Amino acid sequence: MVEPFAPGILSKEALDARLDALLKEYEIVAPVNRRGQAHFSKIIEISEIEWGYSSSVIPPSKVIYQAEQLLMRFVNQDGSYLVVEQHPPSRQRILLGVHPCDIHGILVLERTLVGRWQDSWYAGERKRSLIIGLNCQNPGPDCFCSSFGTGPFYAPWMGQGPPEGCDLFMTELMSGYLIETFTEAGRRLLEGSELTKPTDSDLVEKDERHKKTLDQFTKHLNTDGLDALLNRHLEHPVWERVGEDRCLSCTNCTMVCPTCYCYDIVDRAQLDLKTILRWRRWDSCQDQHFAEVHFGNFRPSRKARLRQFVCHKLSYWMEQYGCYGCVGCGRCIHWCPTGIDLTEIAAEIRREEIRL
Amino acid sequence: MNWILPREAVVVAVKTETPDTKTLTLRLRNSHERLDFKPGQFNMVGLPGIGEAPITFSSPSGNETFQHTVRAVGRVTRALTALKGSDVLHVRGPFGSGWPEDEAVGKNLLIVAGGMGMVPLRPFLLHVFENRIKFGRIVVLYGARTPDDMLFRDEVTVWAEQADTKVLLTVDEVPVGSTWTGPTGVVTELFDHPGVLLDDALALTCGPELMMRFVVRGLLLRQFPASRIYLSLERRMRCGVAQCGHCQIGPKYVCQDGPVFCYTDLRGWPDTLL
Ligand SMILES: Cc1cc2nc3c(=O)[nH]c(=O)nc-3n(C[C@H](O)[C@H](O)[C@H](O)COP(=O)(O)OP(=O)(O)OC[C@H]3O[C@@H](n4cnc5c(N)ncnc54)[C@H](O)[C@@H]3O)c2cc1C
Ligand code: SF4
Ligand code: SF4
Numbered sequence: 333m334v335e336p337f338a339p340g341i342l343s344k345e346a347l348d349a350r351l352d353a354l355l356k357e358y359e360i361v362a363p364v365n366r367r368g369q370a371h372f373s374k375i376i377e378i379s380e381i382e383w384g385y386s387s388s389v390i391p392p393s394k395v396i397y398q399a400e401q402l403l404m405r406f407v408n409q410d411g412s413y414l415v416v417e418q419h420p421p422s423r424q425r426i427l428l429g430v431h432p433c434d435i436h437g438i439l440v441l442e443r444t445l446v447g448r449w450q451d452s453w454y455a456g457e458r459k460r461s462l463i464i465g466l467n468c469q470n471p472g473p474d475c476f477c478s479s480f481g482t483g484p485f486y487a488p489w490m491g492q493g494p495p496e497g498c499d500l501f502m503t504e505l506m507s508g509y510l511i512e513t514f515t516e517a518g519r520r521l522l523e524g525s526e527l528t529k530p531t532d533s534d535l536v537e538k539d540e541r542h543k544k545t546l547d548q549f550t551k552h553l554n555t556d557g558l559d560a561l562l563n564r565h566l567e568h569p570v571w572e573r574v575g576e577d578r579c580l581s582c583t584n585c586t587m588v589c590p591t592c593y594c595y596d597i598v599d600r601a602q603l604d605l606k607t608i609l610r611w612r613r614w615d616s617c618q619d620q621h622f623a624e625v626h627f628g629n630f631r632p633s634r635k636a637r638l639r640q641f642v643c644h645k646l647s648y649w650m651e652q653y654g655c656y657g658c659v660g661c662g663r664c665i666h667w668c669p670t671g672i673d674l675t676e677i678a679a680e681i682r683r684e685e686i687r688l
Numbered sequence: 689m690n691w692i693l694p695r696e697a698v699v700v701a702v703k704t705e706t707p708d709t710k711t712l713t714l715r716l717r718n719s720h721e722r723l724d725f726k727p728g729q730f731n732m733v734g735l736p737g738i739g740e741a742p743i744t745f746s747s748p749s750g751n752e753t754f755q756h757t758v759r760a761v762g763r764v765t766r767a768l769t770a771l772k773g774s775d776v777l778h779v780r781g782p783f784g785s786g787w788p789e790d791e792a793v794g795k796n797l798l799i800v801a802g803g804m805g806m807v808p809l810r811p812f813l814l815h816v817f818e819n820r821i822k823f824g825r826i827v828v829l830y831g832a833r834t835p836d837d838m839l840f841r842d843e844v845t846v847w848a849e850q851a852d853t854k855v856l857l858t859v860d861e862v863p864v865g866s867t868w869t870g871p872t873g874v875v876t877e878l879f880d881h882p883g884v885l886l887d888d889a890l891a892l893t894c895g896p897e898l899m900m901r902f903v904v905r906g907l908l909l910r911q912f913p914a915s916r917i918y919l920s921l922e923r924r925m926r927c928g929v930a931q932c933g934h935c936q937i938g939p940k941y942v943c944q945d946g947p948v949f950c951y952t953d954l955r956g957w958p959d960t961l962l
Pocket of ligand 1: 621624625626627730739740741742743744745756757758759760761762763764765766804807808921922923924925947
């Protein structure tokens with residue numbers, strides 16, 4: 333038996349049994365394999381979980397921040413409209429197996445959506461989501477969280493991180509899962525499970541696994557003074573070359589990025605024409621019309637739009653929120669149909685500056 | 689209250705300013721509520737099923753009613769300018785920064801407006817005239833495409849008669865049959881009139897971004913300090929609270945850090961015409 337909140341080891345069998353029990357009470361959203369890709373989906377059986385996944389298509393932060401959200405209804409009553417607020421569901425659910433980069437992604441996204449002005453739907457979805465993190469031991473070829481320090485193992489980064497960001501946290505070891513408990517809600521999830529005290533060799537194994545995982549990274553980004561570096565090169569030829577020659581404005585990069593928050597608001601009338609629904613839905617700075625106003629377009633070129641995406645993530649974010657807007661998850665690289673890679677863009681700019 | 693939920697406002701009066709621009713006088717439908725705002729701030733103004741648009745306050749705060757002056761250029765603004773007395777619309781706000789009221793105290797003021805750009809400057813000027821002794825000399829330069837596009841003509845005439853105030857008007861073109869006798873040409877040409885550029889002044893400008901580019905450059909060329917130039921920008925906006933992302937210029941959110949900016953905060957960022 334271990335003290336509450338002290339790290340403990342849970343055998344694989346005990347964990348499965350515990351999750352089985354939780355599945356009767358909670359909706360569990362976990363990485364599952366769909367046509368060869370990991371997706372965060374609602375599971376029916378524990379056996380569906382793909383524990384060793386590398387990266388999911390859509391990040392967990394966007395399970396919380398949904399692509400479309402009904403904000404309110406306007407109900408026509410004698411020519412005037414009654415505003416009916418739409419509340420998020422309150423039933424608790426579990427987001428299971430969230431990698432450190434993606435927990436940091438959630439915390440970064442929150443700096444926008446529940447900062448000075450609160451998005452009550454995001455806040456509601458977040459509040460009902462218990463998060464069980466999982467240290468990543470299988471980085472993919474596009475991952476570079478190790479360059480930022482947002483992964484592969486969970487650690488504080490730029491004023492955020494443990495104990496913030498998750499309720500429970502797991503590391504797979506030979507003897508089972510090393511479990512760290514960060515919140516009271518997390519502790520309650522484990523009630524009734526027999527945790528054993530980790531041995532010294534368990535802790536040594538954790539460190540070794542961390543080192544071994546770090547060695548697997550093939551992609552790196554030099555983050556030293558990165559924001560200032562990009563700000564000095566807003567007119568670098570790389571923007572024009574990569575933007576105009578390769579970017580298709582498909583918006584994939586922004587859809588899969590865990591920290592992208594931009595949205596549009598649209599009204600749709602219901603068929604009775606008496607009720608109007610106001611929706612919020614993801615938008616993208618890569619869309620041609622994103623910065624269009626009645627007298628023109630402030631980012632008419634793909635060059636300008638690509639620069640906006642990359643510089644926002646790697647530079648502007650720092651002034652806005654005191655952290656980078658990129659957590660190194662590699663999704664924008666992986667899902668770009670023409671292989672545009674923000675780490676290569678940043679490296680090209682840095683090489684040139686060194687040469688000069 | 690949740691910032692995204694709109695409040696109902698009733699149209700009290702509609703005034704036609706120019707062929708495509710109207711001033712709506714509004715009051716909140718719930719008479720217990722008041723809207724307190726600063727000159728230069730804006731509301732998201734909308735209609736269910738049509739949408740919302742950012743619209744500056746064109747009147748000063750502190751009254752039971754407030755005004756919005758709207759030019760019909762698209763879906764929302766066309767619907768707003770079609771409203772009649774006692775119609776109901778939606779507002780949420782106020783949002784954004786205002787003109788630097790405190791910094792302006794004790795200084796000479798150079799106001800440079802182009803076309804619709806007079807809308808956010810009007811409540812500031814009315815505030816200044818109401819507290820006249822707190823400010824130095826006032827110079828208002830106002831340019832419009834044609835004489836008919838000039839807003840608030842009656843008021844502008846009254847401003848020109850105020851103590852220590854100079855008002856210079858100019859138009860780009862004079863249609864045949866117009867009674868215009870004033871100067872023609874771009875507003876920056878007025879900079880070299882005597883008594884326009886004063887020491888210890890603050891310049892406040894709003895208008896088409898291309899016009900503001902020439903205003904800023906014209907001022908800098910004449911040794912006007914960059915840190916004393918303030919401008920109000922227009923960008924696409926959906927939320928008003930630095931979340932929808934549309935209005936960003938480099939690290940700045942026009943809706944929250946602006947729409948009124950000191951020029952030094954905007955200098956160097958891409959995707960502007962400045
Ligand atoms: C801070 C601020 C204050 C302002 N104050 C005022 C004011 O006091 N008075 C005033 O009249 N105006 C003001 N404006 C400008 C006003 O907000 C715009 O004119 C208004 O938003 C236009 O909206 P609309 O629905 O009428 O036009 P839209 O229907 O949005 O059309 C405008 C144009 O935008 C483009 N567009 C819009 N949506 C799309 C889309 N989904 N896809 C492609 N293209 C699109 C099109 O080119 C279209 O022609 C202000 C703007 C800002 C930012
Ligand atoms: S910018 Fe790309 S690598 Fe960085 S967090 Fe977003 S999707 Fe991941
Ligand atoms: S995914 Fe690639 S091609 Fe598509 S918009 Fe992003 S950078 Fe351009």
